Amino acid sequence: MFSRLSPLTRVAIGIFINLAAYFVPLSIDLVLVAVALILLHLAKVNWREMKFIFIGNIIMFVSMVSSYAVFGDPNTPTVIAQVWVIKITLENVLTGFTFFVRIAASVYGTLFILTVCTDADLLTTLRLIRIPHFISMIVAFTFRGIQTFFDDVMIVMEAQKSRGLDFSKLSLVEKFRRLAAIIIPLLILEFRRMEEISNAADARGYSAFGKKRTDYKLEEAKMKSLDYVISLVLIALLTVMVISAFLGLPIFGMLP
Amino acid sequence: MSIIAIKDLWWRYTEEPDAPWVLKGINLDVNAGEFVVITGPNESGKTTLCLCLNALIPYNFLGVFKGHVEVTGMDTRDHKTSELAPKVGMVFQDPESQFITLSVDTEVAFGPENFGLPISEIEERVDWALRAVRMEGYKYKPPRALSGGQKQRVAIAAALAMRPDILVLDEPTSNLDPVGKTEVLEIISELRKEIKLTTIIVEHNVEDCVAFADRFVLLFDGKIELSGSPEEFLEHEKKLKERWVRLPQVTELSHLMIRNEDFYLKNLYLTLDQAYESVDQMFRRQILGR
Numbered sequence: 001m002f003s004r005l006s007p008l009t010r011v012a013i014g015i016f017i018n019l020a021a022y023f024v025p026l027s028i029d030l031v032l033v034a035v036a037l038i039l040l041h042l043a044k045v046n047w048r049e050m051k052f053i054f055i056g057n058i059i060m061f062v063s064m065v066s067s068y069a070v071f072g073d074p075n076t077p078t079v080i081a082q083v084w085v086i087k088i089t090l091e092n093v094l095t096g097f098t099f100f101v102r103i104a105a106s107v108y109g110t111l112f113i114l115t116v117c118t119d120a121d122l123l124t125t126l127r128l129i130r131i132p133h134f135i136s137m138i139v140a141f142t143f144r145g146i147q148t149f150f151d152d153v154m155i156v157m158e159a160q161k162s163r164g165l166d167f168s169k170l171s172l173v174e175k176f177r178r179l180a181a182i183i184i185p186l187l188i189l190e191f192r193r194m195e196e197i198s199n200a201a202d203a204r205g206y207s208a209f210g211k212k213r214t215d216y217k218l219e220e221a222k223m224k225s226l227d228y229v230i231s232l233v234l235i236a237l238l239t240v241m242v243i244s245a246f247l248g249l250p251i252f253g254m255l256p
Numbered sequence: 257m258s259i260i261a262i263k264d265l266w267w268r269y270t271e272e273p274d275a276p277w278v279l280k281g282i283n284l285d286v287n288a289g290e291f292v293v294i295t296g297p298n299e300s301g302k303t304t305l306c307l308c309l310n311a312l313i314p315y316n317f318l319g320v321f322k323g324h325v326e327v328t329g330m331d332t333r334d335h336k337t338s339e340l341a342p343k344v345g346m347v348f349q350d351p352e353s354q355f356i357t358l359s360v361d362t363e364v365a366f367g368p369e370n371f372g373l374p375i376s377e378i379e380e381r382v383d384w385a386l387r388a389v390r391m392e393g394y395k396y397k398p399p400r401a402l403s404g405g406q407k408q409r410v411a412i413a414a415a416l417a418m419r420p421d422i423l424v425l426d427e428p429t430s431n432l433d434p435v436g437k438t439e440v441l442e443i444i445s446e447l448r449k450e451i452k453l454t455t456i457i458v459e460h461n462v463e464d465c466v467a468f469a470d471r472f473v474l475l476f477d478g479k480i481e482l483s484g485s486p487e488e489f490l491e492h493e494k495k496l497k498e499r500w501v502r503l504p505q506v507t508e509l510s511h512l513m514i515r516n517e518d519f520y521l522k523n524l525y526l527t528l529d530q531a532y533e534s535v536d537q538m539f540r541r542q543i544l545g546r
Contacts, residue, residue: 205341
């Protein structure tokens with residue numbers, strides 16, 4: 001469904017949810033979280049794979065609300081419980097809950113970006129906002145490096161296992177002592193890869209500061225009228241939210 | 257005039273005066289459209305020689321360079337790798353280390369993008385190159401979704417999309433499993449028939465290339481020891497065995513048969529098909545009397 005939108009618009013939606021959550025009161029934060037969950041559903045996210053995120057949310061909820069309840073401002077008026085000298089007030093509980101909802105909105109906004117954008121889309125987004133190409137190349141190499149790094153770790157560990165070094169059978173102290181047997185060959189392998197990738201880029205005519213190059217993907221990723229409409233609405237909303245928050249205007253209600 | 261002219265090339269990877277030379281006085285001329293296979297044992301300088309063809313040596317490696325390498329009339333000491341890229345397409349040994357971008361189509365388009373070509377031409381070259389290596393169905397796949405053989409085919413497509421005059425493949429199958437190796441060799445063989453592209457390939461296994469090579473070159477300890485057509489090259493059975501070059505089994509068999517006068521065999525077999533035809537004729541003549 002979101003493939004019709006430019007990658008920049010998809011990223012903008014996720015960033016809007018991330019940022020807007022910090023400039024609006026709790027009621028609007030809850031709306032933003034609901035919107036993020038609906039967008040994730042429309043993006044056909046696999047909810048079974050999200051269970052760890054939900055478990056994390058529950059842990060975060062309990063820890064934030066209890067932290068604010070116990071360590072928050074004791075002079076807030078509405079006491080709902082008291083344990084020895086610790087007064088638990090409604091205002092502190094709501095503050096903790098508000099910050100939990102804001103972080104949850106950030107998490108789901110970021111999850112939305114990662115669900116609807118591939119790593120290639122994220123690179124295209126950088127180029128759409130005219131980030132210099134060599135920076136997007138660095139980001140591309142980083143993404144590629146992450147992909148190959150874990151494969152290389154397995155290669156090195158399997159090679160060392162075949163020489164009798166099996167990390168699964170060692171104590172924690174022994175593992176630290178023997179880490180050099182993994183790190184050193186891994187570093188050598190990664191440095192070799194860096195050199196080879198650099199040579200491959202040179203061999204295909206790449207020059208970081210050379211003549212102007214065409215951007216093949218940019219044409220199909222360019223923003224169309226729907227993208228502009230969505231982006232303008234998001235920018236306008238965010239601007240109003242930020243201004244109302246800083247000027248204390250009750251357009252979206254007062255911040256806690 | 258040769259498309260590649262190497263004259264008295266010397267190279268070592270260090271400036272220390274007592275260090276050994278990796279390439280020692282290489283002289284090699286390659287004509288346009290020729291398919292040259294460079295073979296030899298490990299550490300003989302094959303990869304180093306390939307790196308000299310597109311100016312990676314001397315620009316990307318520190319060392320001492322002597323002699324001349326001219327590629328399509330351009331001296332590699334006067335032109336950087338990025339300037340030679342439209343002339344020389346290179347495919348490296350490790351398919352993992354030459355996949356620069358995050359999808360097949362952007363990988364193949366990377367070279368033409370660097371040349372500043374119009375998008376319509378880039379699209380046309382990407383589609384053509386992917387068809388040539390039979391990877392058109394994988395156009396939008398990320399590298400992690402590809403096997404080693406598929407990655408290497410994409411690397412060949414990325415080199416072809418630059419429409420170079422010369423294609424250099426440095427042991428393109430050495431990091432691949434048997435299936436991947438077969439895929440890549442089939443593509444190279446098909447490209448050989450369809451496009452008369454000057455091709456330099458480094459291969460340990462002579463048998464894989466004997467059917468389509470115009471010339472074999474034996475590199476040992478930085479020097480060219482043998483150079484010739486497949487028939488001329490494979491005649492030097494003793495020399496090749498001393499240099500750890502494995503002959504095709506049918507060629508070894510034909511050497512044995514030539515030495516045995518009972519077989520009346522005069523020419524070497526290079527491929528299984530040649531051997532079959534010859535043995536079939538012998539059988540019909542000598543056994544069936546036809």
